[in-house]
Amino acid sequence: MFDALSDRLEAAWKKLRGQDKISQSNIQDALREVRRALLEADVNLQVVKDFITGVEEKAQGAEVTAGVRPDQQFIKIVYDELVQVMGDVNVPLAQAEKSPTVVLMAGLQGTGKTTATAKLALHLRKLERSCLMVATDVYRPAAIDQLITLGKQIDVPVFSLGSDADPVEIARQGIERGRAEGVDTVIIDTAGRLQIDEEMMGELARIKETVQPHETLLVVDSMTGQEAANLTRTFHDQIGITGAILTKLDGDSRGGAALSVRQISGAPIKFVGVGEKVEALQPFYPERMASRILGMGDVLTLVEKAQEEIDLADAEKMQEKMLSAKFDFTDFLKQLRLLKNMGSLGGIIKMIPGMNKLSDDQLKQGETQLKRCEAMINSMTKHERHDPDLLASSPSRRRRIAGGSGYREADVSKLVADFQKMRSLMQQMSQGGGIPGMPGMFGGGGMGNPYPAGNRPPAPGWRGYTDAGSAKKKKKDKKKKGFGNL
Template sequence: MFENLSDRLERSFKILKGEGKITEINVAETLKDVRRALTEADVNYKVAKTFVDTVKKKAMGMNVLTAVKPGQLMVKLVHDELAELMGGDAAELKLQGRPSIILMSGLQGSGKTTFSGKLANMLKKKQHKNPLLVACDVYRPAAIQQLKVVAEQIGVPVYSEDGNKNVVEIANNAIKEAKAKSYDVVIIDTAGRLAVDEEMMDEIERLKNAVNPDETLFVVDSMTGQDAVNTAKTFNDRLDFDGVVLTKLDGDTRGGAALSIRTVVTKPIKFVGTGEKMEAIDVFHPSRMADRILGMGDIVSLVERAQEQFDEEEAKRLQKKIQKNKFDFNDFLGQIQQIKKMGNLKDLASMIPGVGKAIKDVDIDDNAFKGIEAIILSMTPKERTNPELLNTSRRQRIAKGSGTNIQDVNRLIKQFDQTRKMMKMVTGSKMTQMMNAMKHMKGGMPGMPGGMPKM
């Protein structure tokens, strides 16, 4: 995400590289290029102009310390202003009702149904809520069935009424159901509607007035760029929504919506969708997003995602197995599956400072583990538990069964052996120290005490 904008901004800062001090001339030249980069990223022109004017004013009012180069100072100023432009601080959901009610709104095809499932999944897993999804898209063919399919993946119930086209009635009945069965969050998925469709806009306005939601979220496809901002403004004028959700932020987006929408509609971006998986949802942190735009990575978000998959009891079990040199392919497969749950692999790698730029032109397939998994799953349960049994004939059978070749199998086993030896070296007091550190770190770290074989 934001790769083109990141590249352009990096080139802009190079104008100041080697300059001994900040002057009005070199600042003006740099910021002219920054403004061009922002407008090319589909940022609203007025927003871009105000942005660079603010940065220029702050830059010219600063005395640059000898230890700080002008280029470094400019990066800091642009970073802070980007974070402020996108809202400054993360905005949380305000769920105070019993049950709390969240109303989804947005255009057709913006991803409301999928996001409704992602949000329900996040509230269930992270906040231990008991959500109920409500099917109020009564117009699109198979919309109710789509919501049910999404809900089945995450183990959340759906309230729907076949044949009933009155969405206000459906929503009110769903809320009664939630109260009767102790659901504490009701998420209402609505039909996509065009801002120019007066009848449909009236319907969602009536729905909002009837259910009085704790949160009304506007879901928008970030790939639509400046059009997303204009649509958000039109919806906000009618609904006065509480926050914005940017979907498909993992796509080929120029970033204009993320950078403009807060200023134009004065409502915070609350969540972003970063992939198709149900776990691919992030709370929007403006400062962290500014880090990523400027190529600084986002290590805090990476650690938080890892913590979601970290199981302290499992880590203790693995520690004991490693100490006894009993770490096997079953354990290794479990670690791979934990990493896969963390989200898109390229997105994860780009969160590591400096890596995003290095891999921007590298295609990292989400099926990168497929060959390794196929090899491990082609082993018998006894072979996975006892890797030392893997002689030549067994390896040939595994290669044939996994659709790979004997060289791939040999390489995996060799690197697995090396990994197991390395892990044995860091057990005992070092492993205990690592686990204690992980528990006390903000967000924690994953329970993966070993490296990943390169395939």
């Protein structure tokens, strides 16, 4: 997501490179590029106009900090404006003083509403809040069965009275069941329609009046672009919603919905769906989304995803193994599977600052290399995984592993050689020897450096380096230690 928007915005920064200060004359080309980028991302026209006006006013009155280039200062201004447009701060889900908290899910058909209901239930369960899902969609074939299946998958109960009952009565009895069982949160999945109509709105209004929800969340397909904002406003005016969930942000979404919903509808985005898996729901943080849009990564979300999967005690043991050069193929395989549980390699890589420039082909190559590594390790015996040196000294073992995994002996030899280099590198780091140069792990010399010399990612300019001289010194020091162009 946002790749095209990020590329367009980078073209705007280039308009200011080489300038010694921000002025009325030299920001016009940059603003024109920003305007074009937002329109192509399907951001609402009025939002674009207000955004450009805000950026222009702040840019003209900005003083460029010593050691920070005008283009970097401009990026900071655009970042701040993006955060403001998307809502400044994260708006958490409400929690009633007296249980249960009632959450009403609404939306058109095909937006992923039923799946979003299960995703939200799982998210709350991870926060140690017990949930009950209520199936009131009696119109769509298999909607109730879908929710029951998802409930079994995430171990959350589902209340249903079948497809012949009145949705309002189902919702009412669902709340009573939740209250009787002492659950923290009851999530009501309502029926959607292919379009907004009086019948749909009337039923939704009756359900809302009956259950008096603490949250009314509209599930919106982000692929609809700026129309998502108009849809949110319509629901807000007619029903009254407290927030929105944007789905399918992992697809070919151009980002217009994320930038338009809050400004047009007045309703905050509370969650975003970033994948088909039931775990793929994230709280919406405007500042993190702005960082992703500007290609600065999203380290906080990456850390949170890792914390969900990593056991602290296991992490400490793994660190000790790495630093003492006892890290083996069994540990490496565990790390590969942990990485897969966190999501796609592309999604994880793009959360790392400066890595947004990796092409889809490079990311696919990385995915392929990881699969090759896993296949070759799976073909090793338990003894070989624990003692990689056995493979280094035994061509016959390497040939057997190559035959079992379907790859060449040369591929196995390279995996073993790179693994030994990596262990040696970790040991040198633990002894204070610095990093003498990262070997090309996973074949093909690694993924390469996405930033050629002289084309640095913009973020560090305004986040870290406030003195031009010190920035040059840091660059020289890194080269001395073997970092190259990273």
